[in-house]
Amino acid sequence: xxxxxxxxxxxxxxxxxxxxxxxxxxxxxxxxxxxxxxxxxxxxxxxxxxxxxxxxxxxxxxxxxxxxxxxxxxxxxxxxxxxxxxxxxxxxxxxxxxxxxxxxxxxxxxxxxxxxxxxxxxxxxxxxxxxxxxxxxxxxxxxxxxxxxxxxxxxxxxxxxxxxxxxxxxxxxxxxxxxxxxxxxxxxxxxxxxxxxxxxxxxxxxxxxxxxxxxxxxxxxxxxxxxxxxxxxxxxxxxxxxxxxxxxxxxxxxxxxxxxxxxxxxxxxxxxxxxxxxxxxxxxxxxxxxxxxxxxxxxxxxxxxxxxxxxxxxxxxxxxxxxxxxxxxxxxxxxxxxxxxxxxxxxxxxx
Amino acid sequence: xxxxxxxxxxxxxxxxxxxxxxxxxxxxxxxxxxxxxxxxxxxxxxxxxxxxxxxxxxxxxxxxxxxxxxxxxxxxxxxxxxxxxxxxxxxxxxxxxxxxxxxxxxxxxxxxxxxxxxxxxxxxxxxxxxxxxxxxxxxxxxxxxxxxxxxxxxxxxxxxxxxxxxxxxxxxxxxxxxxxxxxxxxxxxxxxxxxxxxxxxxxxxxxxxxxxxxxxxxxxxxxxxxxxxxxxxxxxxxxxxxxxxxxxxxxxxxxxxxxxxxxxxxxxxxxxxxxxxxxxxxxxxxxxxxxxxxxxxxxxxxxxxxxxxxxxxxxxxxxxxxxxxxxxxxxxxxxxxxxxxxxxxxxxxxxxxxxxxxxxxxxxxxxxxxxxxxxxxxxxxxxxxxxxxxxxxxxxxxxxxxxxxxxxxxxxxxxxxxxxxxxxxxxxxxxxxxxxxxxxxxxxxxxxxxxxxxxxxxxxxxxxxxxxxxxxxxxxxxxxxxxxxxxxxxxxxxxxxxxxxxxxxxxxxxxxxxxxxxxxxxxxxxxxxxxxxxxxxxxxxxxxxxxxxxxxxxxxxxxxxxxxxxxxxxxxxxxxxxxxxxx
Numbered sequence: 001x002x003x004x005x006x007x008x009x010x011x012x013x014x015x016x017x018x019x020x021x022x023x024x025x026x027x028x029x030x031x032x033x034x035x036x037x038x039x040x041x042x043x044x045x046x047x048x049x050x051x052x053x054x055x056x057x058x059x060x061x062x063x064x065x066x067x068x069x070x071x072x073x074x075x076x077x078x079x080x081x082x083x084x085x086x087x088x089x090x091x092x093x094x095x096x097x098x099x100x101x102x103x104x105x106x107x108x109x110x111x112x113x114x115x116x117x118x119x120x121x122x123x124x125x126x127x128x129x130x131x132x133x134x135x136x137x138x139x140x141x142x143x144x145x146x147x148x149x150x151x152x153x154x155x156x157x158x159x160x161x162x163x164x165x166x167x168x169x170x171x172x173x174x175x176x177x178x179x180x181x182x183x184x185x186x187x188x189x190x191x192x193x194x195x196x197x198x199x200x201x202x203x204x205x206x207x208x209x210x211x212x213x214x215x216x217x218x219x220x221x222x223x224x225x226x227x228x229x230x231x232x233x234x235x236x237x238x239x240x241x242x243x244x245x246x247x248x249x250x251x252x253x254x255x256x257x258x259x260x261x262x263x264x265x266x267x268x269x270x271x272x273x274x275x276x277x278x279x280x281x282x283x284x285x286x287x288x289x290x291x292x293x294x295x296x297x298x299x300x301x302x303x304x305x306x307x308x309x310x311x312x313x314x315x316x317x318x319x320x321x322x323x324x325x326x327x328x329x330x331x332x333x334x335x336x337x338x339x340x341x342x343x344x345x346x347x348x349x350x351x
Numbered sequence: 352x353x354x355x356x357x358x359x360x361x362x363x364x365x366x367x368x369x370x371x372x373x374x375x376x377x378x379x380x381x382x383x384x385x386x387x388x389x390x391x392x393x394x395x396x397x398x399x400x401x402x403x404x405x406x407x408x409x410x411x412x413x414x415x416x417x418x419x420x421x422x423x424x425x426x427x428x429x430x431x432x433x434x435x436x437x438x439x440x441x442x443x444x445x446x447x448x449x450x451x452x453x454x455x456x457x458x459x460x461x462x463x464x465x466x467x468x469x470x471x472x473x474x475x476x477x478x479x480x481x482x483x484x485x486x487x488x489x490x491x492x493x494x495x496x497x498x499x500x501x502x503x504x505x506x507x508x509x510x511x512x513x514x515x516x517x518x519x520x521x522x523x524x525x526x527x528x529x530x531x532x533x534x535x536x537x538x539x540x541x542x543x544x545x546x547x548x549x550x551x552x553x554x555x556x557x558x559x560x561x562x563x564x565x566x567x568x569x570x571x572x573x574x575x576x577x578x579x580x581x582x583x584x585x586x587x588x589x590x591x592x593x594x595x596x597x598x599x600x601x602x603x604x605x606x607x608x609x610x611x612x613x614x615x616x617x618x619x620x621x622x623x624x625x626x627x628x629x630x631x632x633x634x635x636x637x638x639x640x641x642x643x644x645x646x647x648x649x650x651x652x653x654x655x656x657x658x659x660x661x662x663x664x665x666x667x668x669x670x671x672x673x674x675x676x677x678x679x680x681x682x683x684x685x686x687x688x689x690x691x692x693x694x695x696x697x698x699x700x701x702x703x704x705x706x707x708x709x710x711x712x713x714x715x716x717x718x719x720x721x722x723x724x725x726x727x728x729x730x731x732x733x734x735x736x737x738x739x740x741x742x743x744x745x746x747x748x749x750x751x752x753x754x755x756x757x758x759x760x761x762x763x764x765x766x767x768x769x770x771x772x773x774x775x776x777x778x779x780x781x782x783x784x785x786x787x788x789x790x791x792x793x794x795x796x797x798x799x800x801x802x803x804x805x806x807x808x809x810x811x812x813x814x815x816x817x818x819x820x821x822x823x824x825x826x827x828x829x830x831x832x833x834x835x836x837x838x839x840x841x842x843x844x845x846x847x848x849x850x851x852x853x854x855x856x857x858x859x860x861x862x863x864x865x866x867x868x869x870x871x872x873x874x875x876x877x878x879x880x881x882x883x884x885x886x887x888x889x890x891x892x893x894x895x896x897x898x899x900x901x902x903x904x905x906x907x908x909x910x911x912x913x914x915x916x917x918x919x920x921x922x923x924x925x926x927x928x929x930x931x932x933x934x
Contacts (some may be wrong), residue, residue, distance in 0.1 A: 043799065151706060302716075327766075
């Protein structure tokens, strides 16, 4: 059975797509070196559209209006620019009500695209541009450490990693949210209190890597201006020891936190990336594998979360679970030495 | 009907679900079609594989070991038709329930007429309605254009106007819709289905065909003000959506070619089988199929010859579970949990399950939560389905239409730990009324057989006769206003071996009348207190029943089922009921 895989890698080669949400302008070339904060592409989003009824404005038929329109598709106009007019003593004109760009002309109407906001796409990692994907994005190849999460809020930023954790099962202590960690990416535990998120905005921080949050904070987390990545998910859950240890080795180093929204279809996951200088190119991360004995796994469980263990056996035929369900399982030895039987679907291979 | 020896016999059927891909092999054994074996594999549409054919190959690989013959060549290609050395299958059919929910904008004339019909049409497929545009829409035309650009819908469903009716709104709005679509990059332009005033079909098509090639016309779903006809549009939409999936999964084209065109939406396959089974069972009452899957809860009902198809992606047990509390409450889920489990744990389970859609409950507590969610989702699904039934067949509030037969698929139910658990989930979740036969589709064959029927109508008939479906139980659910504890029905079960048992059923009872698997019996029902056991208030009757491991179940707990508000009492009662069906 194909395994679910999460990467906790101290050093690897990764290849990531960075995509604009809409067509835009690519600002880099293939082979170009980029750093995490470099803007590699830009586009405009959240446009509004204005339909100007030229025929009505000029009191002519739509067909005649077409001949009186003075602008072309793609042309930029300023507010109060004349976009169509008749001639003669009783000349009429239609003016642009706002700055904008003509995106459609026809049937006696003009459509102006106005407003909008520039969206800059950061590289998100230090690496080399490997491919350009039309006018939508680029593929970057980079070397460094990776720690993947299970949930992200869709934001990205880079900064110095600081920790407010002493143990993997810590709750986030609001008192430790002080100026000494301002403008950093914070490694924290479980958050239940929404005021912590508010305080983090006010401090400000550049990102949060958390073991988990209370489910009711999800909607707030999605609106925060900085990235959040959850290592374990929702509800009170300690951080698994493997992720905790690897992240702790990078405290006070510059990292990129890409809080990608988890999209299993596309393979996009939230992740931390830590650029590491290399002398020899490390092997790329394994993307496809099956469960076999000896592998390190996280056991997904509601009531016994964040357990790490090693697969000892993979059962070829379905076995009966304590609750009576039958499914294919693996025998796993937990770090505590306890042996448990786990459905293969509840295992997350840690590579 | 007999099998023509010169015709092709063997069939490979594939069902691609969100979590699992199944492959079943059918052949003729002793003169009739049987399912010979089934293989299963995780579906591989997601990264890093991103190719459903890999999951199909893995499922067929498992199947080969069971049937003992090669169905693929050395390179992993399916062998269709059968080769001279006997490898492969004569035919291949496939069904698909996988695929992201399609964001859809509805465009109708009147909110309570054509727009309502579009809502009903949308509910027959895996669509999420993101906006509705109609004649009373207060928005400016520019804002409607912005809406289309902002949402970037996958699909626009248009209707409006009775046949021969007003043209102006539809013509005007088509221009605005076209403009909105035009402003999107070509690759992101939505597909369009027009199901409105037939007189305008050509002009709508002409206006939009230069903007998108994916425009399609189907007969008016509201040909007259008081008359809705979704039947053709529903099938059309199902096929259209499968075609749209090719954009997300180009390898579907290869699969469709191998099937010779028989690639159906799973729900279409099930609908076809429900229609067929309705006549097969010869029941006067309706026939229904229920599928509880990771991607959706699907309910297909055949009532008085009409098919009512409902797909609720928001009730799927996979990634949608984190949004479930938009439609229900934790209290409404918790009421079905027979163990003392904090509400926070139920809430956490919903959110964690959305991160791990294939998660299998391990502890008794997790299983109790999952099965409570299934009960509540079935409750919601039936409530929503009933809302869109025509008034003349809509049951009294709180009741579901009387069904003669219900076939249930989906691993969360069919894979439950015991027959008692399966039955209890169904009785609580569906809350059937009258006499109903509950059947399990353990191998999710229904949709595959629906697809197979297209090329071989004999196969589903004979495969069913050979036991492809499992009889779970006959349930009798009286409807009564009597006080709890008062007698409402006297029952007498006369088995074909001559033994008998009689019982007086009290309001609130859940009783099992033992009747061995496959054993036949006559069941005499004499209602008291104006109780309705399925033949009308106070009417007695005798019916033939067939036994199962669960016997014949009399569920007199009340319709709708009301649970004690005290949590401790409620849990005790749920445990008592569970125990009755586990014994």
